[in-house]
Amino acid sequence: MFKNVRFIIPLFIISVLLSSCFEIIEDVTVKKDGSGSMKLTLNFSQSKTKIGAIMLMDSINGYKVPSRNEIEDQIEQAAAKIRTMKGISNVSQTVDFTNFIASINFSFRNVADVNNLAKELLAEANVKTSIPLTYRYNREEARFSKDYTFSPDVKEQYNKLKERDKEVFRAASYISILRFESTISSFSNQGAKMSKNQLAIMQRLPVSDLVSGKADISNQIQLSR
Amino acid sequence: MKRLLQLVTLVTCASYTATAQDLAYKIPEKAFSVLSVKSDQLFKLYPAAEFNNSTLGKKLLSQLSKTTEKDYKSIEDLGMNLSSNAYYYYLTTDSLKIHSLLIPLSDSRKVDALFAKHADSIQKVNGVNILPRPNEKTVIAWNEQFLYLTYGSVATYFFTDSANAARYSIPVMSSDDYYQYNDEHTDAVTEPAIDSVAIENIPQEGVQDTGVYPDSVVVEAPPVASDPPVDDAATAADETPVEDAQPYLERKRMIDSVATIWLTSSAQQIFEKRSSAPSILSNRGYQRSADNNAVATFWMAGLQDLYASFLPYKLLRYGNIMRGYGDVNARLYMGKENIRLTGEMGLDAEKSASYEKICDHKINKNFLKYIKSDSLIGFMSYSFNTEAYMNEMPKLLLQSYGSNSYSEEMAMAADLVSVMLDEKAIAQVIKGDALFLLTNLSEKQVTYQSYNYNEETFEYKDTVMTKTETLPDFLFMLSSDDTHLFERLLNYGIKKQRITLNNGIYSIEQSKKNPFSLHVLIKDGIVFLGTSLQDLTQIHDGSFKGSLDKQHKELLTKNNIALFFSPKSLSAKMPARELEKTNEKISKLLAGSGNVYLTSSGLKDGYISGDITIDVPKGEENALKYFLNLIEEMDRIK
Numbered sequence: 001m002f003k004n005v006r007f008i009i010p011l012f013i014i015s016v017l018l019s020s021c022f023e024i025i026e027d028v029t030v031k032k033d034g035s036g037s038m039k040l041t042l043n044f045s046q047s048k049t050k051i052g053a054i055m056l057m058d059s060i061n062g063y064k065v066p067s068r069n070e071i072e073d074q075i076e077q078a079a080a081k082i083r084t085m086k087g088i089s090n091v092s093q094t095v096d097f098t099n100f101i102a103s104i105n106f107s108f109r110n111v112a113d114v115n116n117l118a119k120e121l122l123a124e125a126n127v128k129t130s131i132p133l134t135y136r137y138n139r140e141e142a143r144f145s146k147d148y149t150f151s152p153d154v155k156e157q158y159n160k161l162k163e164r165d166k167e168v169f170r171a172a173s174y175i176s177i178l179r180f181e182s183t184i185s186s187f188s189n190q191g192a193k194m195s196k197n198q199l200a201i202m203q204r205l206p207v208s209d210l211v212s213g214k215a216d217i218s219n220q221i222q223l224s225r
Numbered sequence: 226m227k228r229l230l231q232l233v234t235l236v237t238c239a240s241y242t243a244t245a246q247d248l249a250y251k252i253p254e255k256a257f258s259v260l261s262v263k264s265d266q267l268f269k270l271y272p273a274a275e276f277n278n279s280t281l282g283k284k285l286l287s288q289l290s291k292t293t294e295k296d297y298k299s300i301e302d303l304g305m306n307l308s309s310n311a312y313y314y315y316l317t318t319d320s321l322k323i324h325s326l327l328i329p330l331s332d333s334r335k336v337d338a339l340f341a342k343h344a345d346s347i348q349k350v351n352g353v354n355i356l357p358r359p360n361e362k363t364v365i366a367w368n369e370q371f372l373y374l375t376y377g378s379v380a381t382y383f384f385t386d387s388a389n390a391a392r393y394s395i396p397v398m399s400s401d402d403y404y405q406y407n408d409e410h411t412d413a414v415t416e417p418a419i420d421s422v423a424i425e426n427i428p429q430e431g432v433q434d435t436g437v438y439p440d441s442v443v444v445e446a447p448p449v450a451s452d453p454p455v456d457d458a459a460t461a462a463d464e465t466p467v468e469d470a471q472p473y474l475e476r477k478r479m480i481d482s483v484a485t486i487w488l489t490s491s492a493q494q495i496f497e498k499r500s501s502a503p504s505i506l507s508n509r510g511y512q513r514s515a516d517n518n519a520v521a522t523f524w525m526a527g528l529q530d531l532y533a534s535f536l537p538y539k540l541l542r543y544g545n546i547m548r549g550y551g552d553v554n555a556r557l558y559m560g561k562e563n564i565r566l567t568g569e570m571g572l573d574a575e576k577s578a579s580y581e582k583i584c585d586h587k588i589n590k591n592f593l594k595y596i597k598s599d600s601l602i603g604f605m606s607y608s609f610n611t612e613a614y615m616n617e618m619p620k621l622l623l624q625s626y627g628s629n630s631y632s633e634e635m636a637m638a639a640d641l642v643s644v645m646l647d648e649k650a651i652a653q654v655i656k657g658d659a660l661f662l663l664t665n666l667s668e669k670q671v672t673y674q675s676y677n678y679n680e681e682t683f684e685y686k687d688t689v690m691t692k693t694e695t696l697p698d699f700l701f702m703l704s705s706d707d708t709h710l711f712e713r714l715l716n717y718g719i720k721k722q723r724i725t726l727n728n729g730i731y732s733i734e735q736s737k738k739n740p741f742s743l744h745v746l747i748k749d750g751i752v753f754l755g756t757s758l759q760d761l762t763q764i765h766d767g768s769f770k771g772s773l774d775k776q777h778k779e780l781l782t783k784n785n786i787a788l789f790f791s792p793k794s795l796s797a798k799m800p801a802r803e804l805e806k807t808n809e810k811i812s813k814l815l816a817g818s819g820n821v822y823l824t825s826s827g828l829k830d831g832y833i834s835g836d837i838t839i840d841v842p843k844g845e846e847n848a849l850k851y852f853l854n855l856i857e858e859m860d861r862i863k
Binding site (some may be wrong): 023025041045048049058099101107177179195197199200201202 | 679
């Protein structure tokens with residue numbers, strides 16, 4: 001009886017706040033020798049009222065809402081798995097349950113290790129698609145490439161979403177930052193932007209453009225030798 | 226003359242109800258549950274001609290035309306009598322579980338035509354057409370008055386009794402064999418290699434030997450290869466699985482054919498049954514549920530029986546959890562102004578006494594001063610007697626769990642709880658009544674974290690940003706005669722610098738974790754918790770002006786639980802910015818929806834009851850049309 005009141009409030013909040021958004025930040029630093037580090041951040045802070053309300057409940061629309069402990073466990077397990085992967089070191093992760101921000105950091109010996117990591121994680125999650133994003137670094141030519149292959153499956157899934165759920169992806173942003181030790185002499189993707197010190201390149205776009213295939217995030221970056 | 230007129234009216238009414246209840250006397254006295262649909266009520270609300278043209282009607286008719294390969298243009302083409310009651314009932318006996326439908330007919334020739342394809346299998350007995358369909362475990366029978374459709378299966382345990390099995394020449398399988406078979410041969414039975422051809426090759430004659438089935442029926446199932454070579458499949462079909470499945474399938478078929486014979490004879494009995502024979506009409510619980518004004522009624526024998534009927538024999542000793550809970554009924558009413566679903570559950574004397582004490586509590590009248598009915602979005606209230614609840618709960622638990630092998634332990638636990646808790650003291654702190662008011666929606670500035678990028682290096686820093694969010698305003702009230710505990714908690718918060726106290730109002734400011742600024746006030750034995758400082762200040766000063774309307778007052782004072790929600794009021798208060806974002810149709814739907822009420826008013830004649838009422842918005846003809854329109858509307862929202 002007393003419990004019910006606790007659930008009524010979140011229910012009303014959810015019905016009022018229909019849209020929510022989030023940010024994905026992919027921050028990669030590549031050294032001259034091809035090694036480097038990566039930080040992935042998932043920021044749900046803008047939707048924290050809604051998520052906070054959802055997390056007070058046991059389930060929503062028939063889906064079970066994971067508890068804080070379960071989320072922490074899942075992230076811990078993913079990090080543990082990454083630690084065992086070839087070429088990956090210095091793995092650390094943080095979860096902020098006040099703002100609903102999660103991030104994971106790690107170092108790699110070679111960009112190919114990152115491709116491998118993505119592949120293994122997808123296999124673990126039983127996702128049977130080729131990885132859409134791969135990195136390549138040619139040390140001799142000092143050329144870094146980010147190849148994005150758009151998957152029509154993803155678009156199909158996206159188109160099946162209700163208009164209201166699509167809105168979530170339209171409001172969400174994907175931010176990619178690539179940092180280098182040498183200055184950038186040229187890059188192929190016109191949607192990207194170079195920092196003033198010419199050592200970094202950034203691209204920002206709505207997640208919906210990414211999944212619907214509207215935008216391309218492939219980029220060939222020529223570094224000065 | 227007046228007397229005579231009265232008599233005539235009485236007789237016509239009685240005969241009307243008699244015809245309206247026409248088929249109810251066909252329902253066995255021991256039926257476990259009965260659902261009746263008053264088609265005359267339904268078609269009064271939604272004339273058949275209109276229904277045929279509605280989306281739902283069209284869908285139904287086209288589906289019907291498709292499955293029967295006939296062209297149905299109207300629901301009336303089915304030959305059903307649309308001004309009489311149709312019934313569904315469920316009956317269990319020691320040997321059979323039967324689901325049955327009784328549908329009154331206006332034109333049996335239409336039914337004859339419907340089953341013309343099966344003319345060869347139809348038996349005619351005393352003017353009754355009987356069509357047994359053993360494969361579907363179904364018997365369809367009809368005469369000129371009504372159609373009877375029954376589906377049944379043999380109770381699992383009936384033929385495990387060797388005496389029963391011998392009577393019907395069904396081979397005995399001990400329950401152990403049965404389970405062993407099921408456990409270990411599921412693969413074999415579901416093995417795709419067994420095709421219907423293989424099964425049909427099994428001799429049709431009944432297996433007459435009642436010899437014991439050897440334990441060695443355990444034969445390795447063939448390995449399931451993802452793409453087995455043809456030869457393998459053939460061997461599999463010819464040898465192992467069939468050998469395995471044969472006794473099982475053969476026995477199953479024998480049982481099914483016995484079931485069909487039983488169903489056929491039970492169908493005949495239904496047609497022969499006279500209105501003077503004992504029927505469900507002599508059941509008081511059922512009579513209570515029958516109401517000619519309802520569109521549909523449902524009745525079910527005791528919850529305890531239902532619960533126990535699903536328990537296997539081995540677990541029956543745990544079967545007392547629902548003891549004391551009696552029959553259940555529900556009635557659905559559809560009128561011009563609202564739709565109402567009301568449900569009841571009977572309680573035995575012991576439970577009634579407990580619930581009577583628990584429900585004996587009225588909501589704090591002082592709450593009512595703080596309601597502004599004209600602008601309210603919704604409320605929820607409850608009032609129970611905490612002290613009685615604490616006192617009765619161990620007893621209720623003991624009734625449910627106390628009669629199995631743990632009765633001693635349960636009794637001790639119940640006593641222990643009573644000793645440890647001071648029911649009176651707890652009831653002083655939380656008296657048992659509370660009211661939650663959803664008063665408004667307002668836009669508030671909410672902070673969130675994002676990043677600031679340095680143009681020079683693209684390094685980024687965490688920054689706090691703000692955005693506007695629409696949040697509900699609410700006021701929660703709780704009765705308490707001893708507010709010390711709450712005050713101590715609040716003072717502890719002040720000490721920890723989480724709470725501030727100004728002019729008698731405790732405030733928990735909006736923070737990263739908490740999107741609301743919450744305010745607490747303790748006054749006149751009420752703990753107030755709300756989002757609006759203005760409201761709480763006015764309550765504190767005594768300058769708050771409530772405006773309670775009669776309907777809300779009645780809902781709150783006459784019920785133990787009351788919930789009210791006005792979708793229209795919600796949509797009116799939703800900020801324009803939010804509305805733009807929301808799907809236009811959803812907002813329209815909200816604005817056009819009627820109020821929703823949910824109530825429960827404690828005990829009446831040994832029954833506890835609950836009601837859900839939904840108002841029909843102005844402009845809609847009646848409840849049924851409103852709901853069918855709503856369904857169509859929802860269908861269009863993608």
